Amino acid sequence: MKIPDNMPPITVYKYLLPKRYYTLGNAYIRWLMLLSCRGLKLKNMTPHTFNLLYKAVSRHWSEKTLLGNLQQQFIKENLSLSLLLEPIDGFDWLSKNRYPLQFSGSSPIMLQVIAPLTRFIAALNNQHPPFYQPFSNLMCAYLTLYVLNMPELEKILKKSGITADKENLRNSLPLLFAEAKQVLLVTKGLINRCKIGWYLGLCHTLIEKNKQKKIDFLDYFNSFLYGLWYTLTIRGKPIRQNRI
Numbered sequence: 001m002k003i004p005d006n007m008p009p010i011t012v013y014k015y016l017l018p019k020r021y022y023t024l025g026n027a028y029i030r031w032l033m034l035l036s037c038r039g040l041k042l043k044n045m046t047p048h049t050f051n052l053l054y055k056a057v058s059r060h061w062s063e064k065t066l067l068g069n070l071q072q073q074f075i076k077e078n079l080s081l082s083l084l085l086e087p088i089d090g091f092d093w094l095s096k097n098r099y100p101l102q103f104s105g106s107s108p109i110m111l112q113v114i115a116p117l118t119r120f121i122a123a124l125n126n127q128h129p130p131f132y133q134p135f136s137n138l139m140c141a142y143l144t145l146y147v148l149n150m151p152e153l154e155k156i157l158k159k160s161g162i163t164a165d166k167e168n169l170r171n172s173l174p175l176l177f178a179e180a181k182q183v184l185l186v187t188k189g190l191i192n193r194c195k196i197g198w199y200l201g202l203c204h205t206l207i208e209k210n211k212q213k214k215i216d217f218l219d220y221f222n223s224f225l226y227g228l229w230y231t232l233t234i235r236g237k238p239i240r241q242n243r244i
Contacts, residue, residue, distance in 0.1 A: 039091025
């Protein structure tokens, strides 16, 4: 799918990770894209496709393969293989869905994909569990913005029985963003806080301007200024999380 000019390219999000993890991050995104192609019915599949993928994660594969490469890098970085397994469940459920579903009501499915991606990014940035929920809200806000601005993505979702009520989605964005801003209260390290502040600023720009024109350097720069201002002026205590 071609990303429209009024939305940031996917390559922007690699900067959420330290530079030494770019290759690992790209491989993990490729894994999620592989699952999404099947979950969103973009490729032929059998009823056992996801079951086979689930079993495959527990088998040893050559490092030359995508899964084998991920297995080796996960072991090296002490990451749990559950980060590979959990998205399978979400996309498996999506592929088997036979009932109409609103995008705004599909959060349990989205979280099965977004939650492990959030933990993946958090682990590689040495962040603690309180980081997860507000950062997940930031990712949900971005995903909502892409759905609102990409008719092609909306059509793909519709084929899987998920429709988008655009007015409802636009109304949900301010609340998602307000909750996402709490991530700065629980982010460790000045560099990480500045990075997250920039992504918050960019999200704020996209929501407030409801941009129809090409996103340009000035938008990115204003997002940096907003993020820096918010990072330096934020007040309050870290949000509390119930113990699991």
